[in-house]
Amino acid sequence: MxxxxxxxxxxxxxxxxxxxxxxxxxxxxxxxxxxxxxxxxxxxxxxxxxxxxxxxxxxxxxxxxxxxxxxxxxxxxxxxxxxxxxxxxxxxxxxxxxxxxxxxxxxxxxxxxxxxxxxxxxxxxxxxxxxxxxxxxxxxxxxxxxxxxxxxxxxxxxxxxxxxxxxxxxxxxxxxxxVPRGTPRLHTKHEPLRLLFLGRFVGFKNLAMLLRALVKVPGVRLTLVGSGPMEKPLRQLTEDLLLEQRVTFLGSVQGEQKEQVFFEYDLLILPSLTEISPHVALEARTAGLPVLLTDQTGLSPSLRTGMKLLPLGSPLDITRALVDAISQYSSLAEAASQPLPRxxxxxxxxxxxxxxxxxx
Missing domain, CATH: 3.40.50.2000 (Glycogen Phosphorylase B;)
Known part of the structure; x- marks a missing residue:
């Protein structure tokens, strides 16, 4: 064939x-x-x-x-x-x-x-x-x-x-x-919280709203990993919001380097307008990294353990969701340390x- x-x-x-x-x-x-x-x-x-x-x-x-x-x-x-x-x-x-x-x-x-x-x-x-x-x-x-x-x-x-x-x-x-293979590891929260986004810098990822929300949550540092057409305006917005000391941009990572990133951070956030089937969320979960994900997603319920699904469309939505995830971090991390279905x-x-x- x-x-x-x-x-x-x-x-x-x-x-x-x-x-x-x-x-x-x-x-x-x-x-x-x-x-x-x-x-x-x-x-x-x-x-x-x-x-x-x-x-x-x-x-x-x-x-x-x-x-x-x-x-x-x-x-x-x-x-x-x-x-x-x-x-x-x-x-x-x-x-x-x-x-x-x-x-x-x-x-x-x-x-x-x-x-x-x-x-x-x-x-x-x-x-x-x-x-x-x-x-x-x-x-x-x-x-x-x-x-x-x-x-x-x-x-x-x-x-x-x-x-x-x-x-x-x-x-x-x-x-x-x-479902990606991996060995989940129990994560413990750092101070300040290490927040991660990994993916393409494109419109539907809603990253401008994430940056605006970050202004209202001072105990968080964000790393944006990836590339795409929105990178330049996102860097400019970071400067405009005076977030240069709290937001880091990194290039794309693959393989063992990606696994290491998942182990070093506390929470993956995907504030997209819609995430039909976010592979990176599953990759994070197989490493034991908790995930904060838009509720506009197609992931089946069996794959959502260790993930918190909430409305993330506006800066206010994201701010509330981050505060909620931080307050429940221990239980969220414990759930994320369990293996996903094979x-x-x-x-x-x-x-x-x-x-x-x-x-x-």
């Missing part, structure tokens, strides 16, 4: 799809599946540890890159059994342009491109509210969605939003993410293959 995984981002870039595609590709290769990854970027990003081809399409040119990606699909997926996309727009539009006939087409949704772009331009609605207020978006997106033979959602939360927004979705189901990438790969074999 030949499978082409079509994604918009791939390591060393950070983000859920990047992690997912590499992990799934590795598992499929171990099962003697012919795997090719197609992504945007530059060939020099290629990491030698990959045992499968990674094809890079230049990212420049908003529309032109779709045509280049479509051409790459025709070159590398013409004889494939399956093309598996990981973005409605970044991969879905080029797949539609490619006019490929043979491959069965699958899509995995763990985010929403249109909503994320809306938040990048200052929008403040969560995913569900955005769909309810933007009926015209559905007509544009549905045409792309209908080309797929099946859609996998990472959570029932997003599946229900799409079922309400689109009355004629293709065949679809929920296929949950793997679900491996091998399980995820086998579920994919079982489904693929019914349609190929």
């Amino acid at each position: 030949k499978i082409v995984l079509a994604t918009g981002i791939y390591p060393p870039e950070i983000g859920g799809p990047a992690t997912y595609v590499r992990s799934l590709a590795q598992e499929l290769c171990e099962r003697n599946i012919d795997v090719t990854v197609l992504t945007y970027g530059k060939p020099e990003q290629l990491e030698e540890s990959d045992t499968f081809p990674v094809i890079y399409v230049p990212r420049w040119g908003i529309v032109l890159r779709w045509f280049r990606y479509a051409r790459a699909l025709r070159a590398h997926a013409r004889d494939a059994d399956i093309v598996y996309g990981f973005s409605t727009i970044s991969a879905g539009v080029p797949l539609w342009l490619s006019r490929l006939k043979k491959p069965r087409r699958f899509l995995r949704l763990g985010g929403d491109f249109g909503w994320e772009r809306y938040t990048d331009h200052g929008g403040t609605l969560g995913l569900r509210a955005w769909y309810q207020s933007r009926p015209w978006v559905r007509c544009c997106v549905l045409r792309i969605l209908r080309q797929f033979h099946h859609i996998f959602f990472s959570t029932r939360f997003q599946q229900e939003i799409y079922e309400q927004a689109y009355k004629s979705l293709p065949s679809h189901s929920v296929l949950e993410n793997a 679900r491996t990438w091998a399980d995820v790969a086998e579920e994919h293959l079982s489904f693929f074999r019914t349609l190929v």
Whole structure:
């Protein structure tokens, strides 16, 4: 069986799809599946540890890159059994342009491109509210969605939003993410509290509101780990709020360095407008790090132990949530030191293959 995984981002870039595609590709290769990854970027990003081809399409040119990606699909997926996309727009539009006939087409949704772009331009609605207020978006997106033979959602939360927004979705189901492996360690609170954010600096992460909330909680020091288009304005806001002594910016971390970060901090905060399936929250939990997470999330209840889910949309919401988490830190840390249910990438790969074999 030949499978082409079509994604918009791939390591060393950070983000859920990047992690997912590499992990799934590795598992499929171990099962003697012919795997090719197609992504945007530059060939020099290629990491030698990959045992499968990674094809890079230049990212420049908003529309032109779709045509280049479509051409790459025709070159590398013409004889494939399956093309598996990981973005409605970044991969879905080029797949539609490619006019490929043979491959069965699958899509995995763990985010929403249109909503994320809306938040990048200052929008403040969560995913569900955005769909309810933007009926015209559905007509544009549905045409792309209908080309797929099946859609996998990472959570029932997003599946229900799409079922309400689109009355004629293709065949679809929920296929949950793997749970990272790790050994939870009981954390003890430092003075001042060491607060951590780890992820992309983009609009829907709601980081400007987090900085404004920090002004009202003096006993906390925040470290923002990652990168993204919002970094420069976030640094400027940090200066404007006179928080330079309490806020630190660090570049992206991977592997053992990331694990060390989780051990050194007291609390991970994800104040996003919506977090459909936050992989970093699970990574933190497998290290025993408590998590303060927006209540607009799709994580299943069995994965929420050691996490506090609260409204985190405004500075006042975040301030209240931080005070609450600090006051209950001992019990929260104790819950976070317990292991999460086991679900491996091998399980995820086998579920994919079982489904693929019914349609190929």
